[in-house]
Structure formats: structure tokens, C-alpha cells
Amino acid sequence: MAEGIGTLRELxxxxxxxxxxxxxxxxxxxxxxxxxxxxxxxxxxxxAEAALREAExxxxxxxxxxxRSPLDGLPLAIKDNLVQSGELTHCASRILxxxxxxxxxxxxEGLERSGAIVxxxxxxxxxxxGSSTEHSVAGPTRNxxxxxxxPGGSSGGSAAAVAARIVPAALGSDTGGSIRQxxxxxxxxxxxPTYGRVSRWGLVAFASSLDQIGAFARTAADCxxxxxxxxxxxxRDSTSIPEPTPAYSGALDGDLSGLRLGLPREYFAAEGAxxxxxxxxxxxxxxxxxxxxxxxEVGLPHARYxxxxxxxxxxxxxxxxxxxxxxxxxxxxxxxAKGLTEMYRRxxxxxxxxxxxxxxxxxxxxxxxxxxxxxxRKAQQVRTLLRGDFERAxxxxxxxxxxxxxxxAFRLGEKTADPLTMYLSDVYTVSANLAGIPALSTPCGFVDxxxxxxxxxxPALDEATPLRIADGFQRLTDHHEACPGAFA
Amino acid sequence: xxRISRAEVERVxxxxxxxxxxxxxxxxxxxxxxxxxxxxxxxxxxxxxxxxTAHPLSLPTPTRPDRPAAAMNVELVVANAxxxxxxxxxxxxxxxTEAEG
Numbered sequence: 001m002a003e004g005i006g007t008l009r010e011l012x013x014x015x016x017x018x019x020x021x022x023x024x025x026x027x028x029x030x031x032x033x034x035x036x037x038x039x040x041x042x043x044x045x046x047x048a049e050a051a052l053r054e055a056e057x058x059x060x061x062x063x064x065x066x067x068r069s070p071l072d073g074l075p076l077a078i079k080d081n082l083v084q085s086g087e088l089t090h091c092a093s094r095i096l097x098x099x100x101x102x103x104x105x106x107x108x109e110g111l112e113r114s115g116a117i118v119x120x121x122x123x124x125x126x127x128x129x130g131s132s133t134e135h136s137v138a139g140p141t142r143n144x145x146x147x148x149x150x151p152g153g154s155s156g157g158s159a160a161a162v163a164a165r166i167v168p169a170a171l172g173s174d175t176g177g178s179i180r181q182x183x184x185x186x187x188x189x190x191x192x193p194t195y196g197r198v199s200r201w202g203l204v205a206f207a208s209s210l211d212q213i214g215a216f217a218r219t220a221a222d223c224x225x226x227x228x229x230x231x232x233x234x235x236r237d238s239t240s241i242p243e244p245t246p247a248y249s250g251a252l253d254g255d256l257s258g259l260r261l262g263l264p265r266e267y268f269a270a271e272g273a274x275x276x277x278x279x280x281x282x283x284x285x286x287x288x289x290x291x292x293x294x295x296x297e298v299g300l301p302h303a304r305y306x307x308x309x310x311x312x313x314x315x316x317x318x319x320x321x322x323x324x325x326x327x328x329x330x331x332x333x334x335x336x337a338k339g340l341t342e343m344y345r346r347x348x349x350x351x352x353x354x355x356x357x358x359x360x361x362x363x364x365x366x367x368x369x370x371x372x373x374x375x376x377r378k379a380q381q382v383r384t385l386l387r388g389d390f391e392r393a394x395x396x397x398x399x400x401x402x403x404x405x406x407x408x409a410f411r412l413g414e415k416t417a418d419p420l421t422m423y424l425s426d427v428y429t430v431s432a433n434l435a436g437i438p439a440l441s442t443p444c445g446f447v448d449x450x451x452x453x454x455x456x457x458x459p460a461l462d463e464a465t466p467l468r469i470a471d472g473f474q475r476l477t478d479h480h481e482a483c484p485g486a487f488a
Numbered sequence: 489x490x491r492i493s494r495a496e497v498e499r500v501x502x503x504x505x506x507x508x509x510x511x512x513x514x515x516x517x518x519x520x521x522x523x524x525x526x527x528x529x530x531x532x533x534x535x536x537x538x539x540x541t542a543h544p545l546s547l548p549t550p551t552r553p554d555r556p557a558a559a560m561n562v563e564l565v566v567a568n569a570x571x572x573x574x575x576x577x578x579x580x581x582x583x584x585t586e587a588e589g
């Protein structure tokens with residue numbers, strides 16, 4: 001198998017020193033992606049020819065001294081729900097079979113503009129609905145740390161591809177934890193920026209008031225580079241933040257002295273999480289304290305309602321967003337239907353998987369006449385209370401520090417029979433989406449050989465603080481450097 | 489006693505334009521039950537007078553100049569359709585089918 005790929009910063013240095021070329025790096029990535037595919041199933045498609053052509057163009061730019069950005073010539077993967085002109089996008093669903101996008105998403109445009117090279121699309125839970133990457137028409141992705149376990153989800157393919165050193169970085173989307181939980185399960189860094197920081201134009205919509213695009217990489221510093229390429233105001237997304245993108249890399253000074261870290265007592269409660277996970281997170285907090293950070297206990301009284309609030313809102317919005325998949329404009333259409341209604345019903349029955357149908361039906365029920373106030377509106381009101389909890393907590397500190405997930409990666413098949421237990425796997429991540437605030441997961445150790453993630457949550461518009469804390473932590477520790485044995 | 493009847497699950501499936509097998513309807517009655525029990529914890533909270541959140545950040549709605557621009561390439565758009573004629577999507581006959589819903 002081709003040797004594992006370095007970090008973005010290592011590859012940049014090698015390119016700048018003339019030790020390698022973009023063509024060489026991209027070829028190695030593609031070879032490794034092919035070699036790992038039968039084992040991990042992290043990808044749903046590679047664009048080998050186009051990627052190599054783009055690598056040649058990047059090498060030519062570098063020779064002319066016209067490097068566009070630190071990412072110029074470096075390979076990335078994108079989740080299968082981000083469109084790129086002329087390329088397939090399936091959202092891991094049968095219903096989008098054969099869809100070739102006529103346009104490029106803003107986030108991928110940002111990568112293209114910076115000279116980064118998309119090598120392929122990564123596997124995911126169908127329409128990003130899931131926490132394990134098992135609900136995919138392409139079959140499950142496996143966790144590089146233990147092939148019998150799930151990589152987390154829904155962006156499990158992106159997390160596994162970065163963990164297995166196939167690509168140095170990848171894009172994902174996070175509606176309730178779909179970047180952070182797989183980052184935690186696979187031992188990599190994953191960041192969900194503030195809602196609206198990265199334009200959702202060209203991201204296939206799941207729950208529009210919660211969806212946000214973000215990045216995976218092996219270091220916080222590499223995540224900062226990717227974010228700088230994809231973030232920014234975009235008038236094609238009315239929820240895009242009309243503010244300039246902060247210079248994230250410049251904020252990574254390694255200085256943690258005087259930082260105030262809030263520890264939400266509800267997230268450390270004995271009944272919630274695996275004790276070994278909580279112990280590692282507490283050790284990480286002690287490490288940050290030794291570097292000069294101060295800690296303060298905070299309360300989030302509505303945190304225990306987060307999952308119920310989240311699934312009410314997410315399912316309602318999904319039922320509305322997924323109405324567009326009707327067999328008329330793209331993708332699958334059932335054959336031989338008599339009349340329009342039957343065509344819709346059979347197309348959707350055949351095209352959507354079990355979990356997607358379950359969520360559309362629950363969401364339709366929540367929004368139906370007579371139930372809207374009791375479910376959707378009620379959840380939106382609780383969302384207001386929960387946002388207030390976070391605003392108050394973040395008044396007394398600079399960031400919140402919690403476990404990313406209450407547990408380490410679970411076994412494939414362990415939770416598919418009981419949807420509710422699967423949903424509870426997101427108990428610590430959904431709140432950042434409900435509050436619209438930035439959050440990341442960074443590796444903080446291992447339980448039984450499986451990675452544990454430390455979640456760092458910042459105030460709205462401030463991705464720089466969580467990135468600075470994660471970067472500072474990585475300067476003090478080496479958890480993020482560990483490589484799964486089979487992929488060393 | 490189930491919180492939601494099979495007939496109600498089938499009504500929702502019609503609203504959502506998804507056809508269900510008998511087996512799926514039976515399973516969904518059970519799943520709705522446990523899910524609605526879980527969601528009901530929200531009813532414990534007093535939300536009298538609390539404004540609902542539709543957008544998590546309090547930012548002004550941005551505006552932009554209304555300027556003409558090129559549309560997406562229609563050929564590429566229509567190329568994705570299961571059935572198309574020139575620049576139009578072709579659908580089955582609509583008449584005679586709406587009695588159902």
C-alpha cells in the first residue's frame with residue numbers, strides 16, 4: 001500500500017522545499033484510497049483523472065511562482081452531499097442515483113479557488129441522517145481503529161479517510177454532531193463553525209436551521225487552513241453571516257494562560273457518560289490548567305432536553321426539505337406507476353432507506369394540522385431556552401469543554417435496531433447546533449484502544465478560540481499523532 | 489394502547505407521499521409510540537411567552553442588489569431528469585389521480 005499521507009502543513013513544507021510535487025502527492029492519495037477501499041469503504045467515488053490534471057496545473061503554478069494559497073496542490077476529500085460541477089452527488093441514497101451536478105457548492109468553490117484538489121467523495125449516512133455511517137446505499141464505512149466498529153456519522157467516510165492517512169483533510173457537514181462525533185470515534189480533529197459561517201449553497205439540505213459545513217484534519221492548525229478557504233459571506237445563502245472571515249491561523253499562538261474554561265456539570269454527570277471517557281476529558285482539562293487556563297463550573301439546565309428538541313426540529317425540517325425528491329427532476333423514478341400520486345409514493349418508497357423514511361414520517365406528523373404547536377413550535381421555544389443557557393454560560397468563560405460523545409466507537413450493528421439509542425449518541429453535540437455556536441472535537445486519549453474526543457465549544461462567531469485551545473492542547477500532547485495500527 | 493393508530497400512520501404516509509408495506513406500517517406504529525413518549529419530556533417545560541427560535545443568531549437579514557445574471561445551463565439541469573422533452577420535465581398524467589389525496 002502507498003505510504004500514509006502527511007498533514008497539510010507537512011505536505012506544504014515538502015512542496016515548498018521542492019522535495020515533492022502535487023502530482024506525486026495526489027497519485028499517492030489515490031493509490032492509498034484504492035488500496036484501503038475494500039477494507040474501510042470510506043469513499044463512494046474517486047475523481048482520479050480530474051484530480052491528476054488539477055495537480056499538474058498546480059505544479060505549473062508553483063513553478064511560475066503563482067501559488068494561490070497554502071492549500072494549493074494539496075488533496076482533500078468531500079462528503080457526498082456537497083455538489084461539484086460535472087460530478088456525481090448521491091447523498092448515499094438510491095433516490096439520487098446518477099445525479100450529476102450542474103453547479104459547484106460555495107464550499108467546494110472555495111477549495112478550488114485556493115488550489116486544493118478534490119480527490120473524491122466520502123461515504124455518509126443517507127442524507128446525513130445517522131450517527132454511524134451504516135445507513136448508506138454503499139454499505140457501512142468501517143472504523144480504522146477497529147474494523148468491527150462504526151466510524152461514527154454521518155460524516156464517517158471523511159473521518160475514516162483522514163484517520164487512515166488517505167487524505168490530510170476532508171469536508172463534512174454537521175447538523176447535530178455529524179462532524180464532531182465521527183472525529184471523536186476516529187481520533188481526528190473535526191470542527192463545526194458558527195451557523196452561517198460557511199455558505200450552505202450546494203450542500204444538499206437536511207435541517208436548514210441546523211446544517212453547517214465544516215472540516216476534518218489531523219491538527220487544529222490544518223483545520224484552520226481549510227476553514228479559511230471555505231468560510232465567508234455568500235449572497236446565495238440568505239443565512240450566510242455577513243461578516244469577514246477571521247484569520248484563524250494567526251490566532252494559534254499556543255498561549256493558554258488566563259483562558260477561562262467552563263465545565264458544564266450536566267455533561268460530566270455520573271449517569272451520562274462512560275466513566276473512562278469522563279476521566280480522560282478531566283485529565284485533558286488538567287493539562288490545560290497546567291498551561292495556565294482557569295476552570296469554572298457552569299450549568300446548562302435545559303441540556304437534558306436537547307435530544308428531544310433536536311429530533312423534533314431536525315425531522316420536521318427534513319420532511320420539508322426532502323419533499324423535492326419526487327422522481328420528477330433528478331434521480332430515481334419508480335417504473336410503471338399509474339398517475340402522479342402513485343409515481344411519487346412508489347418513487348419515494350423505493351428511493352429512500354428505512355431511517356430516512358422514519359424521519360420524514362415523524363417530521364410530517366410534527367408539522368401536520370393539529371400537531372404543529374405541540375411539537376415543532378414547542379421545540380423551537382425550548383431551543384430559545386437552551387440558547388439562553390449557552391449565552392449565560394459563555395458569559396463567565398471563553399469556551400466550554402466537554403466530552404464529544406458519551407462513549408467510544410460502538411460496534412457495527414449495535415444500535416441499528418433501536419433508533420432512539422442511536423440518537424442518544426449525539427447527546428453532547430446537538431446543543432451547539434441548536435445554539436448555532438462553533439464547536440470542535442480533538443483527540444484526548446484512548447479507552448481500550450479506541451479514541452476519545454474532547455469537545456471545545458466557543459461563543460457565536462468565534463471559531464478562533466476553540467481552534468486556539470485545541471492547537472495549544474496539541475502542542476502539549478501527542479494523542480492526535482497516534483495512527484491506527486493497520487494504517488501506519 | 490398505542491398513541492397513534494395504524495390509520496394515522498397511513499394518513500401521514502400519504503401526506504409525505506411515501507407508500508408503506510403492511511409490515512412497515514406495523515413497525516412505525518411501535519416506533520412512533522416510543523419516540524413520541526421521549527419527545528413528550530418537552531411538555532414538562534413551561535414555555536409560556538417564550539419566542540420560538542427559527543434562526544439561532546440575531547443577525548440582520550442581508551440584502552443584495554437585484555442584478556441580472558446568467559441562469560444555470562438548462563441542458564445540464566434537464567439531463568438529470570428521469571424523463572424530459574426539450575427543456576421540460578415529463579410527468580405522468582395528473583388528471584384522475586388526485587381523488588386519492
